[in-house]
Amino acid sequence: MSLPAFAADMSLSARAHRVATVAAEFADRVDHDGRFPREAVDAMKAERLIGIQIPAAFGGEGASITEIAEVCSILGQACAASAMVFAMHQIKVSSLVEHGGDSEWHRDFMRELAGRQLLVASATTEGGIGGNMRNSICAIEVDGDVCRLTKDATVISYGAHADAIMVTSRSNDKAAPTDQVMTVFKQGQYTLQKTVDWDTLGMRGTCSDGFLFRGEAPSVQIFPKPFAEIAAQSMLATSHLLWSAVWYGIAADAVLRAQAFVRAAARKAGGTQPPGALRLAEASNLLQLLKAGILSGLRIYADAKADHDQLSSMAFSIAMNNVKLASSETILTIINQAMIICGIMGYKNGTPYSLGRHLRDAHSAQLMISNDRILGNTSTMLLVQKPDTSLLG
Amino acid sequence: MNETIRELLTRVGGLPVAVTELEDGADLYAAGLSSFASVQLMLGLEEAFDIEFPDSLLNRKSFASIAAIEQTVSHILKAREAA
Numbered sequence: 001m002s003l004p005a006f007a008a009d010m011s012l013s014a015r016a017h018r019v020a021t022v023a024a025e026f027a028d029r030v031d032h033d034g035r036f037p038r039e040a041v042d043a044m045k046a047e048r049l050i051g052i053q054i055p056a057a058f059g060g061e062g063a064s065i066t067e068i069a070e071v072c073s074i075l076g077q078a079c080a081a082s083a084m085v086f087a088m089h090q091i092k093v094s095s096l097v098e099h100g101g102d103s104e105w106h107r108d109f110m111r112e113l114a115g116r117q118l119l120v121a122s123a124t125t126e127g128g129i130g131g132n133m134r135n136s137i138c139a140i141e142v143d144g145d146v147c148r149l150t151k152d153a154t155v156i157s158y159g160a161h162a163d164a165i166m167v168t169s170r171s172n173d174k175a176a177p178t179d180q181v182m183t184v185f186k187q188g189q190y191t192l193q194k195t196v197d198w199d200t201l202g203m204r205g206t207c208s209d210g211f212l213f214r215g216e217a218p219s220v221q222i223f224p225k226p227f228a229e230i231a232a233q234s235m236l237a238t239s240h241l242l243w244s245a246v247w248y249g250i251a252a253d254a255v256l257r258a259q260a261f262v263r264a265a266a267r268k269a270g271g272t273q274p275p276g277a278l279r280l281a282e283a284s285n286l287l288q289l290l291k292a293g294i295l296s297g298l299r300i301y302a303d304a305k306a307d308h309d310q311l312s313s314m315a316f317s318i319a320m321n322n323v324k325l326a327s328s329e330t331i332l333t334i335i336n337q338a339m340i341i342c343g344i345m346g347y348k349n350g351t352p353y354s355l356g357r358h359l360r361d362a363h364s365a366q367l368m369i370s371n372d373r374i375l376g377n378t379s380t381m382l383l384v385q386k387p388d389t390s391l392l393g
Numbered sequence: 394m395n396e397t398i399r400e401l402l403t404r405v406g407g408l409p410v411a412v413t414e415l416e417d418g419a420d421l422y423a424a425g426l427s428s429f430a431s432v433q434l435m436l437g438l439e440e441a442f443d444i445e446f447p448d449s450l451l452n453r454k455s456f457a458s459i460a461a462i463e464q465t466v467s468h469i470l471k472a473r474e475a476a
Contacts, residue, residue, distance in 0.1 A: 134428075176409055176425030228422050232453060314451040377428065384435045386448050 012063065015047040016071040020078035027079035028349075030205035031357050034198065036161045037205045040075075040082035041119060049086070051114030053093045058107060059114035065094070065238055066298045069245035076249020077256075080361035081205025083249055085119075085158050087242040088206075091235060092120040092166050095182065095223070098234040105220040109184060113164075120184075121162035123153040123213055131370065134231060135177040139170035140222065147183060147219040150212070154196055157208040163187050167213060168227050180227035183217065190215035202360030233311045237301045239369070240320045244294045244327035247365050251290060251331040254358045255283050258338035261345065261353045276341035283337040290330045297323035314385040321378045328365035335359050397441050398462050405433035417460040422453065431456050438462070444469045 008014070023040035030037045044050055053068060054060025068090050075083035093113070100106030112118065124133040138151040149169050159165060164186045171181045196210025223230060258280055265274035300319050304310040335358050339346045342353040349356055395417070403412045406421070407430045415424060426434075434456065439445055444466065446455075455465040 171423075176423065178425050178427060179423040226423065228453075309449075309452050309454060312453040313448070315448055380429050380432045383432055384439070384446060385451055386445075388448070 012049075012052065012061075012067055012071060013074065015049060016074040019043040019047050019049060019082075020074050023075055023082040024078035027082070028357065030079060030081055031202075031361075032204075034200075034204035034207070036158060036207045037079060037082040037085065038161070040079060041085060041161070044082075044086060045117040045119075048117060050089065050117040050119060051093075053090055053097055054110045054114040055097065058110040060110070065241060065301060069242055069294070069298060072242050072245035073249040073252065076246040077253040078249075079205070080246060080250050080358070081203055083246040084203060084206050084243070087246050088122060088157055089120050090242055091238045092122050094234045094238040095166065095230050096120075096184075099223055099225045099230050103220065103224045105218070106184070106223070109164075109186075109221075116163070118163035118186075119158070119161065121156055121159050121165045123151060123156045123159070123165050123167040123211075125153060125155040127152040127154045127210075129177075131373070133168065134180070134228065136168055136170045136180050137177065139173040139175060140181060140183060141173065142219045142222075145219055146216060147222060148216045149183065149185075150214050152195070153213045154210040155208045156192070156211050156213070157206045159192055159209060159211050160194070160207065165190065165213070165215075167215065171226070178228065181222050182227045182230060183215075183222045185215040185217050185221065189217040201363055202357070203364040229312075232317070233308065236317060237297075237304075237311075237320050240324035241294065241297050241301060243365070243368060244297065244323055247327050247331045247362065248287075248290055248294055250358050250362050251287055251334040254335040254338040254355055255280075255287050257346070257353045257355060258283060258341040261342045276343075279337050279341050283334050283341070286330055286334045286337075290327055290334070293323055293326045293330075314381045315388065318378050318381055318385060318387075321374045324369070325371055325374060325378075328368075328371060331362045331365060332359075335362050394442075394463055394466060395459065398438070398459055398466075401434055401437040401441065402459070405437055406430050415459065417463075418458050421456065421458055426456075434462075438466060442466055442470065444473070 019040060022043040023037060026037060026039045049071060051060045052063035055062045072083050072087045075086055096106060096110060126137055128137050129135045138149060141148045149167060151167055151169060156165065164184055166182050166184050168180050168182050170177065171179050191214050192211040194209055195212055198207055198209045262274055262276050262280050297320060304316050310316055335355060339355045339359060342355060345351045345353040346355040348354060399412050406426055409425045435446060450465055456462055
């Protein structure tokens with residue numbers, strides 16, 4: 001028996017494309033109003049993309065970071081804010097999948113997340129830490145079976161729209177700033193009092209407002225591993241790789257628009273190459289470099305996952321840092337070239353060749369963990385690390 | 394060796410606690426060792442013992458405690474003697 005012809009294609013890519021269609025429809029409004037991409041996120045839930053990373057044993061699909069990166073890039077071509085919400089959520093889920101398996105509560109939460117398609121936000125930034133999420137000022141208070149936490153979280157992306165938030169803090173009130181834990185708080189276990197408004201150049205739909213977070217939950221919801229380990233072994237790599245996949249999506253769509261512009265111009269000119277054609281070739285070259293860098297990063301991560309020592313090695317951190325630096329800078333060059341190709345039609349809003357939103361969204365890339373901070377970390381590591389100069393290594 | 398490591402930790406570790414109060418097995422990262430300080434510590438160790446850490450040992454585990462550092466350094470010194 002064959003399925004009826006009208007049955008929907010349930011491959012990951014087909015589901016992602018259906019969500020992208022919804023995201024694209026609302027992208028300009030989300031950007032203009034600086035509002036949460038509700039329609040796109042509802043579509044992600046309807047297509048059950050929210051829980052894909054959860055292992056099949058807990059009701060998910062066990063999707064790999066490579067598969068998730070592909071979804072990020074598909075969404076990124078439609079609406080960067082929706083794609084970034086999806087990416088940030090999956091980064092939190094990777095912490096749960098990689099580090100929550102030993103704890104009964106976290107296993108149950110994985111089942112619930114997959115079953116109810118719960119959107120998870122992150123509260124790692126805090127007023128006074130100078131942007132370094134590996135430091136906390138606030139401390140979790142464990143009182144018997146209950147834990148309480150108050151945090152001046154200057155950024156919680158889509159905090160007001162999430163179904164749960166993972167919050168970092170010092171492990172107790174006597175702990176050093178770097179002695180951190182992460183705790184899952186589910187909606188109903190916390191209150192958010194808005195302190196900072198997210199009114200930005202781009203990525204306006206991530207609604208990364210600041211909040212005073214106050215939470216109380218059973219203390220079993222604290223991750224059983226130190227946050228330092230979680231950050232090094234799952235967050236660093238997944239952040240840089242999934243963000244890069246979103247950024248690739250933005251750049252790829254910009255190149256597509258530039259190509260459409262050049263083609264239309266060539267048709268009008270009866271086959272004569274318009275001047276922008278040369279730049280298009282350059283942009284396509286850079287896009288391929290960008291893609292190759294991300295794919296190589298995804299492969300390095302897949303290899304390192306099999307060996308935990310490698311995951312916490314300097315060589316691995318440097319490789320992931322380099323992926324982030326390269327992709328965040330390259331997309332700006334690519335989109336700028338696309339803008340020059342499309343000229344005033346790219347500069348204007350509301351044309352098929354508009355690139356303003358792309359360019360503004362892309363400018364967030366070098367600031368999401370400042371590239372200067374990352375360069376500083378890499379240069380520190382290069383004081384002792386000896387690079388592998390082989391081509392295949 | 395333990396003493397040299399402790400001296401270096403005092404000098405470059407920038408820990409909020411006194412190094413003398415740390416047990417050999419205590420987690421240095423939990424005690425407040427930053428990634429920058431850990432690199433300074435590695436450089437200091439390379440200088441003090443005239444060694445170079447191979448890439449395979451440049452991970453959190455190798456420098457997680459005074460005992461782990463002793464083990465890492467001894468491992469390199471022994472490998473050199475054997476060579």
